[in-house]
Amino acid sequence: MTSFWSIWVIVLTLACLALIFGLLIWNLKNYTGVEEGASCGHEFDGIEELNNPLPKWWTYMFFATFVWSVYYLAMYPGLGNFVGLLGWTSSNQGVTSLEESKQAILEAKDKGLWVQLDKEFEAADERFGPIFKAFAEQDVLTLANDSEALEIGQRLYAQNCAQCHGSDARGGLGFPNLTDKDWLYGGNPEQIKETLLQGRVAAMPGWEAALGEQGVKEMTAYVLSLSGRKVNQKDADAGQSKFAMCAACHGMDGKGSVAHNLPFGAPDLTDNIWLYGGSQRAVEESVRHGRAGVMPAWKDILGEDKVHLLTAYVYSLSQDK
Numbered sequence: 001m002t003s004f005w006s007i008w009v010i011v012l013t014l015a016c017l018a019l020i021f022g023l024l025i026w027n028l029k030n031y032t033g034v035e036e037g038a039s040c041g042h043e044f045d046g047i048e049e050l051n052n053p054l055p056k057w058w059t060y061m062f063f064a065t066f067v068w069s070v071y072y073l074a075m076y077p078g079l080g081n082f083v084g085l086l087g088w089t090s091s092n093q094g095v096t097s098l099e100e101s102k103q104a105i106l107e108a109k110d111k112g113l114w115v116q117l118d119k120e121f122e123a124a125d126e127r128f129g130p131i132f133k134a135f136a137e138q139d140v141l142t143l144a145n146d147s148e149a150l151e152i153g154q155r156l157y158a159q160n161c162a163q164c165h166g167s168d169a170r171g172g173l174g175f176p177n178l179t180d181k182d183w184l185y186g187g188n189p190e191q192i193k194e195t196l197l198q199g200r201v202a203a204m205p206g207w208e209a210a211l212g213e214q215g216v217k218e219m220t221a222y223v224l225s226l227s228g229r230k231v232n233q234k235d236a237d238a239g240q241s242k243f244a245m246c247a248a249c250h251g252m253d254g255k256g257s258v259a260h261n262l263p264f265g266a267p268d269l270t271d272n273i274w275l276y277g278g279s280q281r282a283v284e285e286s287v288r289h290g291r292a293g294v295m296p297a298w299k300d301i302l303g304e305d306k307v308h309l310l311t312a313y314v315y316s317l318s319q320d321k
């Protein structure tokens with residue numbers, strides 16, 4: 001609130017309170033000149049108006065609400081920008097970034113301001129923590145054949161991963177299929193676990209500036225030809241002659257980072273499996289503007305024990321049963 005509106009609210013609120021208080025005091029006095037309990041001299045259809053004061057309990061209640069309002073405004077935020085003597089805030093007030101949110105959670109915990117959800121998480125950790133721990137001590141390959149472990153893994157998957165990779169884990173545009181053997185970052189247990197713990201950020205630059213309009217067309221033709229598509233051969237040859245600029249990540253043969261033991265997550269361009277679509281238009285878009293898929297890191301969110309189980313689950317998805 002700007003200080004103008006803050007002052008506006010304060011003045012209005014206090015003026016209102018003063019007015020109400022004045023009215024209350026004023027009403028305690030008999031200002032009519034008529035004796036208490038006597039007639040005011042008005043009569044309607046035999047019903048007479050007497051000069052009766054407010055009942056005592058009613059008056060006390062008025063005073064009580066008044067005292068409460070003054071206490072409330074003094075202790076809690078609400079009076080303009082005044083934060084209140086108790087320093088109370090609703091937990092997320094003023095939190096605008098992830099960092100601030102994390103900090104606010106830590107501070108709230110320090111102050112003992114545990115909310116219901118935290119307590120439930122803690123209770124769940126106490127109850128299920130040992131189960132996850134026991135699984136975490138077995139290796140991924142063992143767990144990948146343990147139906148109980150996979151069932152838990154599947155539930156963790158449904159809660160945390162399905163919104164991006166799909167409930168059947170077959171992915172979608174920009175979200176890799178986890179059930180095939182086509183990996184961006186590698187499909188052995190260590191690599192999968194690394195992906196889950198630390199997250200992955202893909203950085204495929206855009207090539208429009210470097211290649212120019214014609215160059216993008218030619219490169220697109222070459223990329224499509226890699227997976228056996230029919231293209232204009234002249235364009236494809238021209239694209240191939242510049243493919244060295246792509247080789248650092250995709251490899252000179254275009255078979256992708258995993259095939260060359262590189263950490264970049266660049267897809268195999270020769271297998272006709274497409275992360276962003278295999279139409280000429282989609283490939284051209286990839287080449288022209290680049291792509292930057294982000295897989296979130298789960299280490300802090302789920303903890304290593306749950307990630308271990310998830311690793312086994314993800315690993316099992318691509319194994320032939």
Ligand code: HEC
Nearest residue numbers: 160161164174176182183184185186195202265293294295
């Ligand atoms: C917000 C969306 C999102 C969520 C939620 C998400 N992922 Fe991902 N994940 C991605 C994206 C995007 C990529 C691809 C990153 C890239 O383009 O390089 C990815 C990549 C991966 C990979 C690497 C695949 C490969 O081919 O190497 C694995 C494994 C994976 N995710 C598993 C999971 C699991 C398990 C979960 C749940 C704990 C999860 N993801 C949750 C978006 C998500």
Ligand code: HEC
Nearest residue numbers: 202203204246249264265266267274275276286291292293
């Ligand atoms: C710095 C490493 C790097 C370089 C250099 C690079 N790429 Fe990529 N490329 C990637 C990564 C990483 C992805 C995956 C992007 C994602 O997952 O969001 C990708 C994705 C793609 C895709 C989309 C594939 C799909 O399955 O949808 C195409 C097409 C592509 N690159 C072509 C090229 C071409 C052509 C060049 C050279 C002009 C090139 N790349 C150079 C890293 C690179």
